[in-house]
Amino acid sequence: MSNIIASLDIGTSKICVVIGTQSPYHDQKLEVLGMGKVAADGIVRGMIVNIDKAAVAIKQALQAAEEDSGININIINVNIAGKHVVGACHHGSITRDSIEQEITVEDIQKLTHDMYRIVTPLGTEIIHTMPQEYTIDYEIVTQDPVGMSGVKLEANFHIITAKTHAIQNIHKCIKKAGVEAEIVMSSILAAGLAILSDEEKEAGVCLVDFGASIINLMVFFDSIIRYTATIPLGGHSITSDIQQNCMIMERQAELLKVKFGSVESKAFTTQAAVTIPGLRNRPPKEVFTTNLAKIVKARVEEIVEFIYEEILRSGFYEKLVAGIVITGGSANLPGIQSMLQQITGLDTRLGFPDEYLEEGGRKELRDPIYATAIGLALAGFKTLDYREAYYKATKSVHLDFSKKNSKKATKSSFSFTRMITKTKAFLVDDYDDR
Known part of the structure; x- marks a missing residue:
């Protein structure tokens, strides 16, 4: 089966793994294929304090989920939690070249990417950068500036940081357990994907x-x-x-x-x-x-x-x-x-994490204790910000259109080259005949 998604919820009291896939009947719902849960070990207040013990517990949960689903996994979405995970507001801006050109998805992505360069407290790094409202030329305030005109593009961002060593410890643990992380997401953001409408x-x-x-x-x-x-x-x-x-x-x-x-x-x-x-x-x-x-x-x-x-x-x-x-x-x-x-x-x-679970799924997972694990799995195809999906789709259409035009241009250029070559040959032959 393709498009398999695996999530790992590392909690203080439990470690839970969920293996699933996007529902074929509803593109916003998760079909659960297997799960595994064990008591947490080596974790205090959401943070890993003993890598070997935590790795063993993670491995046990992974094996239980793999046996339950009959699927072997090597990539997972994992959470990060603890009081070191902190959110704060920051401001960012870029100056565009021309007012005549419309603001594009690339401009939005450049502004967001620039926020990862801000200086964070020593020993921390950014794990999430989430835009709020945008401002165009100090006046227009909007949630979605794509397609509008302006030179100065600004935005307020909600940025979440975490301790670098805590992130590294998560990667070490899951690597010891035989898997790698595709997404590292704050626990509360994952829970929001599963719980909120x-x-x-x-x-x-x-x-x-x-x-x-x-x-x-x-x-x-x-x-x-x-x-x-x-x-x-x-x-x-x-x-x-x-x-x-x-x-x-x-x-x-x-x-x-x-x-x-x-x-x-x-x-x-x-x-x-x-x-x-x-x-x-x-x-x-x-x-x-x-x-x-x-x-x-x-x-x-x-x-x-x-x-x-x-x-x-x-x-x-x-x-x-x-x-x-x-x-x-x-x-x-x-x-x-x-x-x-x-x-x-x-x-x-x-x-309850049931709104985005496929009907008739496992009843045991429809419990608040599994909100983060379900949300991490949903993160495989569901976005935190409604604009992300729109921008991704817009960029995809733009890229497809560019590829088609590129193919047409290549074909046309090839035909023109052949025509020129034939003409040159004709002229040479004509010259020789004289």
Whole structure:
């Protein structure tokens, strides 16, 4: 089968590989052919801290996905995450030669390419450069300047950078696992491809990816990425609070959170005792669900306040008509959707990566925990910016047209050359006859 796409989601708690292809029935949907998932190892807060352990875990996930699909892969799309992944706004401009010539796709690409030359903080490099509005000759402001006239072309860009050593460690790990990266994409951007609809991006929406150790946040407005941020808290913060307050093992605290953790109102009125096995020669412990709910609520409230502050800091709070979409593994915590809506005052929904999955696909993948893995696979044929696809198609048509003209010109030139040659021969023969 051709056009196989493989994605690798390197997370703090899990490593997931998805193998798929573009659906033959819908060009914007993914047909999943296989998947593999293992517990993460050698990764802390989204960053690789032990290359050998991480490489082994990645290899295991790859082998599971290959066995599931019956397809061997050597190229993947991989995510990058961590608090070192930072977004900031920058301004760029180019001066064109003539006002008479229309602005072309090549002009847009030159302006975007020039942004990769800006000086970033020491030890970091640019991983994404996303244009916002363009300005022509200091006056006209537009999202798409192609075809317009002007000399000075400027644009504001949202640029995402990451630590160089973190990028290099990802490449080292996946190479040890026997594959290479075609795309390295920020986790939140990948999740956005899988979760958000075109209508939400246009109306204004904030995507919150609630991971195990970090929370990624991204704001869309007018179908363009306007703001990204990282909050160094996550599901493990809740687990740690349970562990410390209940004096139990971390794995026991995680199980308590997953099975009984909740911030719904009924969790504070319905009391039940959960028995936790004690350590060797020690009696078991009892944890009441009402106390558990109080511990979880305190931490979740703090996290939601941080999210609210970041949304306000973005400057787009009043424009988020589509409100908030929350995804990621910790988004499954009962009641978190209602708490977000209550504290922020914005409509909130739980984001499932099912809109761009082919109908009748695997139900297990229709879970917020797989948003990034699905988005990375979709990145094989789906663009972050609606203008990218348009520019690519326009350039493709232009190139095809140029090739056709080139062929015609070559054929015509060849015929003309033959005609001249024959004429010269005729003249020479005629001269000799005389």
